[in-house]
Amino acid sequence: MAWLSDRRAATLLVFAVIIAALPLVFPSGYYYRVAALVFVSGFAAIGLNVLMGQAGQVSLGHAGFFGIGGYAVAIGPAHLGIAPWAATPIGAVLSAALAYVVGRPILRLKGHYLAIATLGFGMLVALVITTESRWTGGPDGMPVAKLVLFGWRATGASTWYWISGAVLLIGAWIALNLAETPTGRAFRALHDSEVAARVAGIDVARVKLQAFVVAAVYASLAGSLLAMMNGFINPDQAGFLHSVELVTMVVLGGLGSVAGAIVGAAVLVTLPQLLTVFQEYENVMLGLIIIVSMIFMRDGVVPTAARLLARRGQP
Amino acid sequence: MKPISAALCLVVAGAVAALGGPARAQQTVKIGSVLSVSGPASFLGDPEDKTLRMYVDKINAAGGVAGNKIELVIYDDGGDANKARTFATRLIEDDKVVAMIGGSTTGTTMAMLPVFEGAEVPFISLGGAIEIIDPVSKYVFKTPHTDKMACEKIFEDLKQRALTKIALIAGTDGFGSSMRVQCTLAAPKYGIQIVTEETYGPRDSDMTAQLTKIKNTAGVQAVVNTGFGQGPAIVTRNYAQLGMGAVPLYQSHGVASKSFIELAGPAADGVRLPAAALLVADKLPDNDPQKKIVVDYKATYEATAKQPVSTFGGHAYDGLYILVDAIKRANSTDPKKIRDEIEKTKGFVGTGGIVNMSPTDHLGLDLSAFRMLEIKGGDWILMAPKS
Numbered sequence: 001m002a003w004l005s006d007r008r009a010a011t012l013l014v015f016a017v018i019i020a021a022l023p024l025v026f027p028s029g030y031y032y033r034v035a036a037l038v039f040v041s042g043f044a045a046i047g048l049n050v051l052m053g054q055a056g057q058v059s060l061g062h063a064g065f066f067g068i069g070g071y072a073v074a075i076g077p078a079h080l081g082i083a084p085w086a087a088t089p090i091g092a093v094l095s096a097a098l099a100y101v102v103g104r105p106i107l108r109l110k111g112h113y114l115a116i117a118t119l120g121f122g123m124l125v126a127l128v129i130t131t132e133s134r135w136t137g138g139p140d141g142m143p144v145a146k147l148v149l150f151g152w153r154a155t156g157a158s159t160w161y162w163i164s165g166a167v168l169l170i171g172a173w174i175a176l177n178l179a180e181t182p183t184g185r186a187f188r189a190l191h192d193s194e195v196a197a198r199v200a201g202i203d204v205a206r207v208k209l210q211a212f213v214v215a216a217v218y219a220s221l222a223g224s225l226l227a228m229m230n231g232f233i234n235p236d237q238a239g240f241l242h243s244v245e246l247v248t249m250v251v252l253g254g255l256g257s258v259a260g261a262i263v264g265a266a267v268l269v270t271l272p273q274l275l276t277v278f279q280e281y282e283n284v285m286l287g288l289i290i291i292v293s294m295i296f297m298r299d300g301v302v303p304t305a306a307r308l309l310a311r312r313g314q315p
Numbered sequence: 316m317k318p319i320s321a322a323l324c325l326v327v328a329g330a331v332a333a334l335g336g337p338a339r340a341q342q343t344v345k346i347g348s349v350l351s352v353s354g355p356a357s358f359l360g361d362p363e364d365k366t367l368r369m370y371v372d373k374i375n376a377a378g379g380v381a382g383n384k385i386e387l388v389i390y391d392d393g394g395d396a397n398k399a400r401t402f403a404t405r406l407i408e409d410d411k412v413v414a415m416i417g418g419s420t421t422g423t424t425m426a427m428l429p430v431f432e433g434a435e436v437p438f439i440s441l442g443g444a445i446e447i448i449d450p451v452s453k454y455v456f457k458t459p460h461t462d463k464m465a466c467e468k469i470f471e472d473l474k475q476r477a478l479t480k481i482a483l484i485a486g487t488d489g490f491g492s493s494m495r496v497q498c499t500l501a502a503p504k505y506g507i508q509i510v511t512e513e514t515y516g517p518r519d520s521d522m523t524a525q526l527t528k529i530k531n532t533a534g535v536q537a538v539v540n541t542g543f544g545q546g547p548a549i550v551t552r553n554y555a556q557l558g559m560g561a562v563p564l565y566q567s568h569g570v571a572s573k574s575f576i577e578l579a580g581p582a583a584d585g586v587r588l589p590a591a592a593l594l595v596a597d598k599l600p601d602n603d604p605q606k607k608i609v610v611d612y613k614a615t616y617e618a619t620a621k622q623p624v625s626t627f628g629g630h631a632y633d634g635l636y637i638l639v640d641a642i643k644r645a646n647s648t649d650p651k652k653i654r655d656e657i658e659k660t661k662g663f664v665g666t667g668g669i670v671n672m673s674p675t676d677h678l679g680l681d682l683s684a685f686r687m688l689e690i691k692g693g694d695w696i697l698m699a700p701k702s
Contacts, residue, residue, distance in 0.1 A: 030408035033401055131487060139489035140421045140444060141396065143429075155433075157404060226397070232426045234396045272398065273405070276390055283353055283393075 008176040011259050015172060019165040023158070032157035034273055039164035040226045042265035043171045045249040046258055047218020050175055052247070053256035054184060055211035056191030057107065058115045061122020062246050065095045065216040067129055067238020069223030070144075074233050075135055077145035084147045088224040092217050099216035100209065107208040119240070126238040141234025144227045160229045167225060168262070171218060175258050178214070187211055191256075219246070252293065254300025263301050344383040344648045346371075346638065347390075347412035349402045349427065350441075351419040354394035359419040362628030363441055364389060365620045367416065370635055380639050381646050388412060392423055399423035403430040413648045416634040418442050419627075421489055428455055437641075437654040439634040441627070443569075444493045448677040454654055456677040458633040458667055459626075460591065460684055462494035462541070463501060465568045468589035468685040469539055470498075470505035472698075478536040478563065480510050482529040484550060486542025488517040490569050494541035510535055517546055523553045530559055538562060543569030548578035555582035563587065568685070572625055576693055584692070589685040591626045593666045598697045609666050629666030637663055637670065 022035060044066060051057050072091025076082035082090065106117035129136045136142060147154040154163060178184045186207045189197040198204050227233040236242060245268060253264025271289065275282045297304035348367055351360035371387045379385060388410050392399035399418065406412045407430060414437045418424030424442035431438035431454050438455045440447050445461040473481065481502075485495035495512075502509055511532045513525035529535060538559070540550050547570045554564055564586050566575070571590035576583050592599060596609040612632055613624045620628075640663065641656035642648065660679060663670040668684025687698040 028408040030401075030405045033404040033408070037397075037401060133492055138492050139487075140446070140493060141425060143425070157408070230397065230400050230426060231429045232396070232400070234422050234426070236396055236422075273401070280352070280391075282391060 011176060012169065012173055015262065016169055019169065029157040032161040034270060036157065036160045036164045036229060038266045038269045039168040040222050040229065041249060041269055042262040043168050044219045044222035044246055045253065045261035045265045046171050046175045047215040048246050049250045049256065049258065049261040050178065050187070051211045051215035052250050054179060054187040054191060055208060057208055057211060058118065059215065060115050060119040060243050060247065062215065062219050063238050063242035064122035064125030065099065065219035066223035066242065067125055067235065068095045068098065069220030070227035070233045070237050071129060071136060073224045073227050074142050074144045078142065079135060084145050084228055085149060088221065091224050092220045095216045095220035096213050099213045103209045103212040107205065107212060122238070122240060122243050126235050126240070129235045129238050139235055141232060144231050144233055146231065147228045154228070164225055164229070172258050172262065183207070183210060248290065252290065252300060254302040257300065257302045260300050260302035267301065342383060343386040344380060344642065345386045345388060345410060345412045347388045347406035347410055347415045348417040349390045349392050349399050349406065349423065350417045351394040351423060352391040356394040356420050359627045360391070362625045363417065363419060363631035366616060366628040366631040367635060369615065369619050370632060374639060380642050383648065394420065394423070396422045396426035400426045400430065403427035407434045407436060412436065413650050414638050414653055415439070416631065416638060421447060421493065428452060431455065436650045437657055439638060441630045441634060443490060445497065451675060451677050456657055456672070458630045458637065458665065460568060460667060460680055461678065463497040464680065464682060464685060465494065465589050466498040466501045468682055468687065469565045470501060470507050471682065472587065472687050473507060473537055474505055479506055480508050480534045480536045482511045482532060482535045482538045483509050484513045484515065484525055484529065484538060484540050486517050486546045487514050488542065491542035494567055498539065498541060515546060517544060519546065520549065521553065522550050523557065526550070526553050526557055526559065530557055535562060537565060539565045541567050543567065545578060548575055551579040551586055552582045560585065573623060576690060583690045586690045588688055590688050591629060591667050591684065592686055593624065593626050593629045595686060595688065595695050595697050598695070604664055604669065608664050612666050633665035633667050633670070636665065
């Protein structure tokens with residue numbers, strides 16, 4: 001059982017067990033829905049974490065790719081006669097291509113400038129989706145065709161729970177492995193010091209672009225999944241607030257930690273559901289919890305918890 | 316188990332435990348609602364929320380409906396369609412409501428529609444656009460007037476004034492663009508010709524360029540502005556600044572509130588718009604069938620909520636009473652029976668108009684539900700209905 005001592009395998013195993021066991025305690029379909037939302041958001045957050053946590057580059061326009069993936073599965077079947085399962089990879093390829101083209105110039109920027117450039121990119125995507133109403137249904141959004149695989153229709157919250165759960169595990173597995181490849185190590189070198197990375201022979205521009213494209217593909221796939229799960233999409237999915245939400249998930253959960261991205265998504269998706277008991281103070285409580293956790297857990301939930309537990313383990 | 320994993324298990328277990336709801340009470344009929352109480356559409360959701368709470372308390376104090384007390388479950392979607400969709404699932408799966416009122420916007424309504432249609436639970440939407448009920452979904456109804464009706468009401472008035480060539484200026488938000496499409500579709504039926512079309516962004520602060528273009532287009536006899544929020548107020552101000560006052564300006568029902576007059580100032584003089592009777596409650600003639608209901612609602616709302624009445628809260632009032640009447644007639648809390656009775660609603664007098672539903676019409680309002688108003692000296696003037 002040597003593979004169990006590997007942290008990657010252990011993390012994956014824990015999530016697989018959680019995903020398999022959760023339905024045992026679910027009293028109704030609503031819980032499947034919330035959990036599936038956590039998985040989809042978690043998937044997008046894992047991707048963004050590759051860019052932000054591993055490679056240390058910020059993106060405030062990531063929902064743009066999320067929206068492209070979502071609208072790919074909406075527009076493909078509705079206007080172009082492409083099956084939803086085929087539209088999903090098309091959306092991902094489109095996002096990757098766009099990330100490549102856009103990323104080349106804007107990833108030369110650093111810090112605030114990069115943040116503003118990605119922000120502008122995200123807004124542009126949302127703007128195009130909102131105005132091209134002939135294709136996208138405009139600001140009120142459009143319906144999305146059901147996913148049909150070999151004559152089997154994917155409907156119902158529990159079906160999507162299993163689909164998104166499986167996709168999340170695959171996404172986590174890839175991201176965990178990526179961190180241990182030469183590319184992943186190059187990401188981390190870049191994160192620590194761009195100059196040192198360049199001195200060590202890393203093609204900084206290329207590596208940044210790789211991280212950006214990977215993150216874009218993750219977001220695009222998550223967008224496609226959510227759109228098919230909801231059977232509906234509107235431009236909010238590509239909007240600035242959604243970008244900020246994704247960034248918050250990554251930062252709250254813990255930069256650089258795959259488990260952190262999933263936990264961050266879990267917190268941000270379930271909290272509004274739990275806080276409904278506070279009625280009109282809901283948003284105040286949500287803000288308060290996020291502020292307090294960022295003050296006391298500056299590295300994010302998962303890294304802080306891991307450190308605390310490790311410290312307690314020592315004599 | 317590794318320490319990090321143990322922490323994770325705790326977090327997830329805690330979240331699951333906290334998600335479990337409280338035990339259910341007996342002898343109640345549960346009505347759900349998902350409203351945009353906060354966020355950019357709060358001007359819709361807030362009065363709707365207040366109205367529902369206010370009147371459910373009233374109905375319960377008077378003994379409830381068909382022997383059951385109403386239990387109201389309201390969730391705030393913050394204007395986010397994805398969140399609304401989750402709350403809709405929660406209402407159906409977890410709260411097990413028998414009917415739903417809400418969906419403050421067209422966007423949130425369209426996102427929730429498949430949930431209620433799939434679960435076969437009646438859903439009375441408060442969203443504006445016609446897509447909600449056209450094509451008709453078996454379990455979906457709505458109370459607010461459609462943008463198509465607003466266009467037709469305006470065109471009716473234009474026809475009366477023998478004006479046939481118009482310019483259209485539209486906001487690019489959901490409301491403005493949806494109404495623009497409806498107006499374009501309805502125009503030929505009234506013999507109206509749209510000579511030119513302009514658009515503006517919902518947050519633009521100056522529309523002089525678009526209006527100048529309209530001003531320089533030959534043959535424009537009237538201008539129709541579709542949009543809500545601050546945009547139409549700016550259009551109105553720019554319109555006066557450009558000295559276009561000789562050409563009649565029409566606004567939509569989307570700006571039918573006192574704040575529009577305040578924003579547009581004296582420039583609003585002479586602007587016409589279609590609006591629900593609620594806006595001019597005290598100016599209605601005594602023999603108007605809606606007079607009593609709108610005056611009562613206005614007085615109750617303003618006394619309890621301590622803020623001026625809006626037509627949006629009125630839509631929630633109509634939805635609630637259409638539902639309560641249907642539950643009474645069905646004498647049952649079976650969602651399917653309630654749905655059948657909602658569809659049979661006839662001659663219901665609400666704040667929005669007189670509702671006559673049918674299997675092909677899940678709104679049930681005709682053009683008489685709109686009153687044509689003109690703004691004069693900072694107040695509404697009720698135009699005499701067409702004889």
